[in-house]
Amino acid sequence: MAPRTARAPGESGLFSIGQVLALLQGDFGDLSPSKLRFLEEQGLIAPERSKSGYRKFSQAHVERLRLILTLQRDHYLPLRVIAEVLAEIDQGRDPVIPGAGPRSASSILSPRRVLGREELQRQTGAASRFIGEAIAAGLLPAAEVFPHDSIAEVTALMKLAEHGITPRHLRAMRVAAERDAELVEQAVEARGAASGSPSGAEDALELAALLETVRGGVVRRKLGR
Structure with a gap:
C-alpha cells in the first residue's frame, strides 16, 4: 500500500481526518x-x-489525540480513566497518570508542532527538489506535513550533501535504522512478556540511544584506521 500523503493545513490552520491520520499513523499504526x-x-x-x-x-x-492514544497503548488505561485525565487537563490541572508512578500528563507528552512543506523549506533553505529526494530515500515522511524536528534532519542532510553524501546515498542507512527499530521493538516486547508488565516508549528510547552509541563507536573506529 502506498504511504498516506497529507497536505499542510489550510488558512484556517485546521486538519482534515486524512491529514490527522497522516500525522499520527506513523506512531499509532492502528489508527x-x-x-x-x-x-x-x-x-x-x-x-x-x-x-x-x-x-x-x-x-x-x-496533541489531545496523541495523548489519548499514548495512554491507551503505553499505559493500558481504559477510556473511562482517560476521560478523567482529560477532564483534569481541561480544568487547567496536570494530573498524575494512574499506574505511572509520579509521572504527570505533561511529562509524558510535550507538544509537537508540525510544519507544512513550504515552512520546512523556508526554515532550512532547502529546495523543493531536495525535500523530494529526502522523501524518496525514505529519510522524511511521505507527506506535506512534517514534525518540527525535521528541521534538524533536513539541515543535517544539506550539510552532508555539501560533502557529496546525498539522500540517495543514505538509503542503506535508512534500511539499517529500520532494522534497528524492529530489533528494539522485539526486545521491548520480549522484556515486557518476561516481566509480566508492559514495557513502553521509555525502554525503546533507551535502547535506541544505546544502539546510537555503539554505531557511533563503530564508525569512529573505522575512520581511525
Whole structure:
C-alpha cells in the first residue's frame, strides 16, 4: 500500500481526518477514521465542523489525540480513566497518570508542532527538489506535513550533501535504522512478556540511544584506521 500523503493545513490552520491520520499513523499504526469517530462519540475529542459538515482538527486536537492514544497503548488505561485525565487537563490541572508512578500528563507528552512543506523549506533553505529526494530515500515522511524536528534532519542532510553524501546515498542507512527499530521493538516486547508488565516508549528510547552509541563507536573506529 502506498504511504498516506497529507497536505499542510489550510488558512484556517485546521486538519482534515486524512491529514490527522497522516500525522499520527506513523506512531499509532492502528489508527483509522472509524477509531477517530469512536473517540469523538465517547466524548474524548470534539473536532470542529466545516460548513459542509466535515470534521476539522486543530493542532490542539492532534496533541489531545496523541495523548489519548499514548495512554491507551503505553499505559493500558481504559477510556473511562482517560476521560478523567482529560477532564483534569481541561480544568487547567496536570494530573498524575494512574499506574505511572509520579509521572504527570505533561511529562509524558510535550507538544509537537508540525510544519507544512513550504515552512520546512523556508526554515532550512532547502529546495523543493531536495525535500523530494529526502522523501524518496525514505529519510522524511511521505507527506506535506512534517514534525518540527525535521528541521534538524533536513539541515543535517544539506550539510552532508555539501560533502557529496546525498539522500540517495543514505538509503542503506535508512534500511539499517529500520532494522534497528524492529530489533528494539522485539526486545521491548520480549522484556515486557518476561516481566509480566508492559514495557513502553521509555525502554525503546533507551535502547535506541544505546544502539546510537555503539554505531557511533563503530564508525569512529573505522575512520581511525
